Amino acid sequence: MGRPREFDTDQALESAMRVFWARGYEAASLAELTAAMGITKTSMYAAFGNKEELFRKALQRYGAGPAAYAMRALGEPTARAVAVAFLRGAVRTTTPPGGPTGCLTVQGALASSDDGRPVHDLLVDWRNDAGVRLEERFRRAVAEGDLPPGADPRRLARFIMTMGFGVAVQAANGLGPAELDEIVDTALLAWPS
Amino acid sequence: MGRPREFDTDQALESAMRVFWARGYEAASLAELTAAMGITKTSMYAAFGNKEELFRKALQRYGAGPAAYAMRALGEPTARAVAVAFLRGAVRTTTPPGGPTGCLTVQGALASSDDGRPVHDLLVDWRNDAGVRLEERFRRAVAEGDLPPGADPRRLARFIMTMGFGVAVQAANGLGPAELDEIVDTALLAWPS
DNA sequence: ACGGTTCTGCACCGACCGGTACTTAACTAC
DNA sequence: GTAGTTAAGTACCGGTCGGTGCAGAACCGT
Known part of the structure; x- marks a missing residue:
């Protein structure tokens, strides 16, 4: 009423x-x-x-829209497929045809005044949570024999997250999806076979 | 007077x-x-x-102080040594013992209002220039036989820059130098032998 | 000693910041 | 029709923003 x-x-x-x-x-x-x-x-x-x-x-x-790729990537069948889907998704989302470049969670409040501190911390948590979920997925991959026994899930998750953040900055720098995909291809050479 | x-x-x-x-x-x-x-x-x-x-x-x-590592890295004898010095320098500078975390050129103005546009653009140029200098160094390395003939200097430079930016965000996220060095080690597995 | 020059500290400028009190408009239940 | 409820629009709040006018203080050459 x-x-x-x-x-x-x-x-x-x-x-x-x-x-x-x-x-x-x-x-x-x-x-x-x-x-x-x-x-x-x-x-x-x-x-x-x-x-x-x-x-x-x-x-x-x-998170439910443009960044949904992150959650979706976790559903891929292999750790490598997860990593690929995650980084390709990051490229697409940070270079939308008719939208802002970069990533909201990165450029939303990387640095801020005291007033913006709550939002700054919120985004820090958001980004770290994404890394933790990736780490858990990779840990499962090790258990399933999908990753070599010696692989370090936390380290791999942090590496992928770091690449994702880097891609977000490069997108804000003006690089397009084709160039970013090339960068992702290069990074994936580091992935354990 | x-x-x-x-x-x-x-x-x-x-x-x-x-x-x-x-x-x-x-x-x-x-x-x-x-x-x-x-x-x-x-x-x-x-x-x-x-x-x-x-x-x-x-x-x-x-640029002349905390970020001088970038220019210094270009003086390393091999492309691999350049890449290593660049990323290790990024780790040190983004996690100073008694200073702000992250990178001034990244969190200075990744996003901004219209008023901040001039500074935003200045930093975009700054970051891109760093990538170009790295690319030129790697191109020289190919010419010197220091990198495989098939290596793509631009692509490698962009990859290293992307890792550097990612490291800056992870530093702002709270990761310390030891954890960041691990990430760098992982990334360097992608480097062409 | 004195004029010229530069720096300092204070008070102040208009503009915009996030946020709100209050009136009016549009709806529902009876 | 009318009371009750919620939304919309205007006009305004104190505070802070980047930036400045002005008077006095500290130096120079002469």
Whole structure:
């Protein structure tokens, strides 16, 4: 009951996510966010709480959308296939045809003022969690004989994550998917046979 | 002639560089910068011009100091030694015992508002230039027979740069030098024999 | 001693920051 | 029709942003 909302919250959140993606958390002003969302500040606060909450929800949406490749990659049958799917996914997501380059979780708040500390820490945790999940998947691969017995799952996971972060920076640097795929091919030469 | 300056510009610039390093360009406020430099805003403007000029000079100092490892690495005798020196240097610089973690050129302005665009572009150029110099060094290595004839210098340079950027993000994520060195060791398995 | 020059410290500028109080509009239940 | 509820729009809040005008202080050459 009450007056119905005149905008689509999913759509507005998608727009906000793109602004955060392009600008980072702190540099994305409420004025630019709400302009992109097509609503007023008042409506944003009523619907999402505040700027930080809006970012948290945008990050959630990012994880379920553009960054879903990371979870999907874990489902690949072999450790090598997981690594390949993960890095190819990173390349695609960081170089979308009609969207911001780079990775929201990397450029969202790599460095920040004291005010942005909560979001900074949130993203640190997000990135580390992704590494832990990759590590667990590789540990399973060792148990399944899919990786050599001497392989170090944690080390391999960190290596793949590091490449992913590097790809995100290179994408922000202007490299395209073809060039990034080449880099990924080179990196995969390090993968244990 | 005129009243002599009461502070050491080099020392003040060093302090400013550290603040930019920890906060990034836009999130570093003039208040925090000048507090760290031990001078007033007026003195800063008189000595360095404005915030953007201060950053440019801090970046120059960063290149000549903490990031000098990059230029130094180019002087190594073999391509492999260059790659090793470059990545080990990146690890050391992004995890200083008593300084900010990560890399100033990466977290300085990966994403920014419109106001920060000039600095953003400056850092993009800085990072790309580093890659080009590495590429030129590897091209020379191919000519000298130091790398296999089929090796692709550009691709190898981009791979090493990507690892360097990834290391910078992992350092900001909290990883220490020992863990980062492990990651570098893993990456170097991809290096052509 | 004195004019010229440069640096310092304080107060202040307009603009924008994230966030909100309040009025009005649009709906539902009765 | 009317009371209750929620959304939308405007106008505003104190605080901070990068940047500056101005007066006085510290030096130089003469």
